[in-house]
Amino acid sequence: MSTRYLVAVGNEIRKGLRFAWSERLQILIELPMFGVFILLLGPLLGQGEVVVGGEVEWALDSATTSVMLVWFVPFIFFYMQVVKMFWRLLGEIQAGTIEQVYLSPLPPWLVAAVGRVVAAFLETLLVAAGTVAIVAPFVPIRVDWNAAALLPAAMIMLAAVGVSLIVAGATLVWKQIQFVNDTVLLVVMLFSASAVPLIDVPAWWADASHAFPLTDGVGSLYTALFTDGSVTEPWGMGGLVPLLVVTFSYLAAGIVAFGFGERVAKRRGTLGRY
Amino acid sequence: MEAVLTENPASAGTAPGAAIELSGLGKAYGRGEHAFAAVRETTLSVPWGQVIGLLGPNGAGKTTTIKMICGLITPSTGSITLGGYDVARQRSHAVRQIGAVLEGSRNVYWPMSAWENLMYFGRLKGLRGSEVRPRARRLLTDLGLWERRHETVGSYSRGMQQKVAVAAALITDPPIILLDEPTLGLDVEAARTVKDWIAHLAADDGKTVVLTTHQLEVAQELSDRIAVIKEGEIIADLPTTELLARHAENRYEIRVAGSLDGNVGGLPAGARVEPDGSGTRVLLPDADSATVYAVLDQLAAADQQLVSVAQARPSLEAVFIRLLHHAGAAPTPEAGGEGTTP
Numbered sequence: 001m002s003t004r005y006l007v008a009v010g011n012e013i014r015k016g017l018r019f020a021w022s023e024r025l026q027i028l029i030e031l032p033m034f035g036v037f038i039l040l041l042g043p044l045l046g047q048g049e050v051v052v053g054g055e056v057e058w059a060l061d062s063a064t065t066s067v068m069l070v071w072f073v074p075f076i077f078f079y080m081q082v083v084k085m086f087w088r089l090l091g092e093i094q095a096g097t098i099e100q101v102y103l104s105p106l107p108p109w110l111v112a113a114v115g116r117v118v119a120a121f122l123e124t125l126l127v128a129a130g131t132v133a134i135v136a137p138f139v140p141i142r143v144d145w146n147a148a149a150l151l152p153a154a155m156i157m158l159a160a161v162g163v164s165l166i167v168a169g170a171t172l173v174w175k176q177i178q179f180v181n182d183t184v185l186l187v188v189m190l191f192s193a194s195a196v197p198l199i200d201v202p203a204w205w206a207d208a209s210h211a212f213p214l215t216d217g218v219g220s221l222y223t224a225l226f227t228d229g230s231v232t233e234p235w236g237m238g239g240l241v242p243l244l245v246v247t248f249s250y251l252a253a254g255i256v257a258f259g260f261g262e263r264v265a266k267r268r269g270t271l272g273r274y
Numbered sequence: 275m276e277a278v279l280t281e282n283p284a285s286a287g288t289a290p291g292a293a294i295e296l297s298g299l300g301k302a303y304g305r306g307e308h309a310f311a312a313v314r315e316t317t318l319s320v321p322w323g324q325v326i327g328l329l330g331p332n333g334a335g336k337t338t339t340i341k342m343i344c345g346l347i348t349p350s351t352g353s354i355t356l357g358g359y360d361v362a363r364q365r366s367h368a369v370r371q372i373g374a375v376l377e378g379s380r381n382v383y384w385p386m387s388a389w390e391n392l393m394y395f396g397r398l399k400g401l402r403g404s405e406v407r408p409r410a411r412r413l414l415t416d417l418g419l420w421e422r423r424h425e426t427v428g429s430y431s432r433g434m435q436q437k438v439a440v441a442a443a444l445i446t447d448p449p450i451i452l453l454d455e456p457t458l459g460l461d462v463e464a465a466r467t468v469k470d471w472i473a474h475l476a477a478d479d480g481k482t483v484v485l486t487t488h489q490l491e492v493a494q495e496l497s498d499r500i501a502v503i504k505e506g507e508i509i510a511d512l513p514t515t516e517l518l519a520r521h522a523e524n525r526y527e528i529r530v531a532g533s534l535d536g537n538v539g540g541l542p543a544g545a546r547v548e549p550d551g552s553g554t555r556v557l558l559p560d561a562d563s564a565t566v567y568a569v570l571d572q573l574a575a576a577d578q579q580l581v582s583v584a585q586a587r588p589s590l591e592a593v594f595i596r597l598l599h600h601a602g603a604a605p606t607p608e609a610g611g612e613g614t615t616p
Contacts, residue, residue, distance in 0.1 A: 004400035011397035015383075022385055095380045099346050100442070103374060104398045105366035111398070266348040269303065269312075269338065272376075 016115030035134025165254030169261025373443030433464025
């Protein structure tokens with residue numbers, strides 16, 4: 001990659017951070033919600049049968065809550081990357097600046113995604129830290145940091161970039177796809193939960209969940225941070241093979257889908273039209 | 275068609291050949307019964323350093339043409355080269371040749387300051403910060419925005435925002451500038467500033483400029499060449515002076531020193547004689563050359579001292595309206611003044 005490209009990529013990162021900073025109030029408003037979500041959901045996990053029987057023991061458990069966080073933080077990144085990429089792209093289309101961005105010699109998918117990834121990463125760090133700060137006074141969080149977690153973390157980021165590019169490609173063509181976007185988030189959240197052993201899901205659910213972007217990443221994170229297992233085990237939930245296959249499939253699909261959406265929008269003449 | 279219509283030299287550092295080449299360019303939207311041709315078989319060659327005005331009514335295809343040149347809309351037929359680079363096949367090289375201010379767009383980020391915008395767009399096109407800074411400083415100073423460079427563009431007036439958009443288009447010093455309605459919505463003073471700046475770009479910096487505007491006096495003042503588009507087709511394409519000359523009316527004005535004092539008795543029907551300061555003006559509203567010569571002979575015979583003879587030139591607006599209503603007889607250089615498309 002030439003210096004020219006690196007400069008432009010750094011430029012997009014700077015812009016992404018600039019816009020993330022301009023949304024700091026929104027992030028601050030959202031922040032407590034994530035903590036409240038963990039505090040409310042934590043006591044219910046693994047108590048499906050007693051919940052049905054109407055006898056919930058409303059107590060927070062350190063191990064359960066810690067695992068929940070490891071499931072939830074990747075989802076926050078996914079949310080930050082996919083949802084905010086959609087809204088930001090839509091904003092650029094509405095404003096018309098998208099057309100100026102397309103006058104860059106850089107590949108447009110790179111321009112669209114790169115700045116958002118770094119901004120989403122930093123926003124996720126902030127939100128994760130804030131969530132821990134809110135939850136920790138109620139229940140201790142115990143996660144044994146392990147460098148092996150970097151592999152699933154990187155794969156989660158790449159998969160999220162892939163999905164965000166699919167959504168971005170669709171946005172270039174159809175513009176108003178908020179409902180599709182929200183549905184994708186919900187489905188990914190539900191299916192990725194199957195990677196957390198606290199949650200019992202039917203076998204078909206567990207099998208199907210491998211096809212979704214976060215599931216094996218979360219499974220691999222769980223393996224690295226809470227078990228003695230290895231993230232290089234090829235098969236099983238969070239196995240290396242499904243993790244790599246799914247991640248790179250989503251990334252490739254994202255690049256293809258973005259290019260396709262871009263070609264359709266240019267052919268229709270609607271790239272900058274809302 | 276290779277219609278090299280001006281003698282402007284290519285600006286320094288630009289590639290040989292034409293700055294912009296459109297060859298058989300067409301764009302159709304929709305399919306079947308609903309198909310609509312926005313641009314039809316347009317062929318145009320713009321040499322380096324020329325200012326060409328693309329004029330036409332709303333929906334004529336001007337903006338579609340500009341956006342196809344930018345690579346923002348994919349043509350249905352034909353090809354575009356910018357500085358010799360094919361927009362479809364060599365996009366990254368081609369877009370380095372251009373800066374654009376597009377109609378109806380913000381063009382720049384309103385939540386960012388003018389300075390941040392220029393730095394962003396400079397880097398977006400691959401310049402280093404150290405290369406962008408001095409140029410951004412010069413542009414903002416020249417456009418009178420330096421003192422307010424750190425204020426967000428959203429807080430600027432419409433005219434100032436448009437100046438930032440022009441500056442952003444120029445930040446990499448591209449040889450080709452595309453301006454789609456650059457003075458639209460500006461007040462008189464702001465429009466004048468932008469217009470002067472465009473004139474400066476062409477005259478002093480040797481930029482190739484493609485300009486679309488509904489303000490025909492702006493086009494007439496700035497453009498070396500005018501192409502009139504109607505329903506997606508170029509119906510006239512000539513140097514501005516030649517276009518106006520070809521549409522000159524058979525209306526002549528003869529000025530003589532002193533008064534006529536009844537010395538000319540046989541003026542043609544409809545002629546008017548008016549005092550003009552210390553002299554006299556003879557207006558011939560519908561006269562061919564023979565009639566003009568006959569009147570001049572009479573004046574000479576009466577020992578009237580001739581001051582000037584001039585054929586009345588129509589405004590570009592008058593020519594434009596005439597062309598739109600009589601598209602079949604539109605002039606192009608290749609057709610010797612009687613063609614329909616170049």
